[in-house]
Amino acid sequence: MNHLFALVDCNTFYASCEKIFRPDLDDQPVLVLSNNDGCIISRDRVAKTLNIPELVPFFQVKARVEQLGCHVFSSNYELYGDISARVMAALAPYAAALEVYSIDEAFLQVRAKDYQAHGTAIKDMLWRDVRMPVCVGMAPTKTLAKLANRAAKKIPRLNGVCVLDTPQKWEWLLARIPTKEIWGIGSRLSERLKMLNIHNALQLARAEKKWLRKKFSVVLERTISELNGHPCLDLDLEPAPRKEIVCTRSFSYKITRLDELQQAIASYASRACEKLRMQQGLTQNIWVYLESFDRQVGYFNRQVVKALPHLSNDTRQISQVGQQAIAELYQPGLRYKKCGIGLLDVRTQTYEQVDLFNPQQTERSRALMTVMDNINHRYGKQTVQLAGAGIEPKWSMRREYMSPRYTTRWSDIPVVKC
Amino acid sequence: MNSQLIAQAGVFARKLLPLQLEKVSAGFPSPAQDYIEKTLDLNELCVRHPSATFYVRAAGDSMRGVGIFPGDVLVVDKSLAARHGDIVIAIVDGEFTVKELALKPRPALLARNPSYPPIRLEAESQVEIFGVVTHAIRDFRANK
Structure with missing residues (x-):
């Protein structure tokens, strides 16, 4: 195989950023709130086991969260932005090309003799260099790499790295994935596919794509090709400057x-x-x-x-x-x-x-x-x-639980005992 | 307060220097012109791996012996594998601490101040090396 696409995705990114300089919180539940301390937007691995729902208004669960001993943080975008930039820069040497897909995800084009080892090297490096836990999914197409990443997150014995380099491997996974979890397929489209008796990703991969293209769109046809390991989407290397x-x-x-x-x-x-x-x-x-x-x-x-x-x-x-x-x-x-x-x-x-x-x-x-x-x-x-x-205006965002800007302000750098 | 900072820091000095030299082109060209490359940047000296380098501030006096004093800014490179004799940031019982890493004769974290005992590293002890301290930066005028 010439090359694979890898999707590197940070685990519970905002919560993990808050933990970098707080080793005392390593095994403690951590929550991050949206702007104005409105909703819970990130829960770390420990908080997830406590069944605290995501995207609920914080005031509704505040009492319960405090009782459970969760550590709550207002969003600290200066910190998250800096950590994101470090993660992306650290990934560059591991890729022939890299697309920053979001603040906590990147697509890489990778060439390696042993893809499993390469994925593990990426994961270990990001923990060592930035203390950021990540999962890596690799496959011949971006759509499959997304699914591989999801598997790396959900199946513990994969240890955070999933390589789908043969049809046998990806078909095994596709049979276990509902259509609505495929990249680019929303819940409305998946409902319509259900009426055609297409319930999981493998059924979609094996469907008649020319016919589905007529019935739906060329985008769906592309997704089907990608699910079969035929790349249609390339890395988006230079995002167009924003028009607004x-x-x-x-x-x-x-x-x-x-x-x-x-x-x-x-x-x-x-x-x-x-x-x-x-x-x-x-x-x-x-x-x-x-x-x-x-x-x-x-x-x-x-x-x-x-x-x-x-x-x-x-x-x-x-x-x-x-x-x-x-x-x-x-x-x-x-x-x-x-x-x-x-x-x-x-x-x-x-x-x-x-x-x-x-x-x-x-x-x-x-x-x-x-x-x-x-x-x-x-x-x-x-x-x-x-x-x-205005200087220190009253109206600015509520950030009651804001952590220091550890990496972007000299006054906020961590203090370390000698 | 901030405007003072800007006036002192010479933000523009670095950029203005080459410009001034070009202005003399009407007369005899500056003999130095061809030699201007760039000014020295402390980052080149102290930061080998920018994405893995963090700054922390030292507190306490257990590392006086290697010249780390309270208030110093330490440059920490997380990408380096810690070796015997390195000054490291270790995580002991969920807390950061600066110590010298000893791997021989037995693994331990050593203070460089006789009033602090070494921390033995047993097989079962939960110690993580956060990173290697590569430089210390002291402001000799601070607190005077």
Whole structure:
């Protein structure tokens, strides 16, 4: 076999990140909450054995969770982002090519004499270098590699590595997998397949794919080929720059005052603009959104799109437009719970047309933004920001159980006893 | 407070230097121009494996003998296999500790301060080596 696809997936990623610098929690149940401490979004291996459900509102299970002795953390995205970057960088030498699929998953194209040994080497290396537990699934196609990874997670005797390199091996697994668990097949499609007497992945693999293509789609036909070991999907090596950058958040409490909303929108604008500049983008259209929930008035949301005089990535300009827009959307006397800003129709700087008749973003503004990004990159987020975003604002996210930013702030690095 | 930091740190110095030299091109070219490659970066000296390198702060005085003092920043490389005589971060009873790893005559974690006894490593003891300490960084002006 020429090469295989490997899917490396971190086990309970957020919870595992929280455990890296807390060896005292190795055998303790750990939970991670979503933004604003809303829901449980990650449970470690120990917490799973306690039957604590995922994606439930935290307040509903808080008493039970405390009684069971669970360690609860607010989401610490600075830490997770840094650990993710380390995992991806550490994987690179083990792959001919690598696609970062999500914060905690990567597809690799691998060539090895002994794939089982190669998978085990990857798993051991990530534990040694980053203290991150992972599972590795390998197969001739991405769809099968996904299923191999799932098997590596669920079948203990595989020790976290599953290689499906012969039809016998993958057919054994496919017969045990319901169709809805195949990559790209949702529950609605699997219901329709059931009516055709296709219940598991092996039945789908053996189905008449030309006929199913007519009845459903070319995507399903591709999935069937992939289930038979014929690759149709290649690594997505350079994800297309995003056409829209949106930043919306809920507040930790209901906001009633316009100046606080304007602070919030300025701060989201500066986050969105940083992302925009990171992908060398420019925007001219800005979407602003405001949502309230008030017992008397009920649910209400309003939005507006504003145009800039020219393409720009200047935080000051975009934030100012955002603040004007929010003032237009604002109605006094309501309680607001969420707002957001979206940069629409993002272009790449290199394609920007030189327009002699219309004004453009000045060199000075570009230089200032570069300096701002450099400083914030070097000294940590929000070292330099617009005064309009507020200093330690009241409305920002609730993060009652936040762990230190161990790897991204000098003030937060772990203290070790000598 | 933060603006002071920026002014002192010379963020721009590194980038400005080559620019200034190019400006003299109107006159006699700088004889140094061809020799500018890059400035020295401490990371090159201290960080061999960036994705496996972490920083921790030392507390306590059991490692005075090798020159690790409270407040020092330790550079920890997790990718290295620990050898006899290495300074390591070990996990003992769920807690991080800095010690010297001895494999001979018997496996043990040694303090470098006579007032701390060695920790014997028996076959059944639950000790994990977190990483190898490769460098210590001390701010000689801190706490003065």
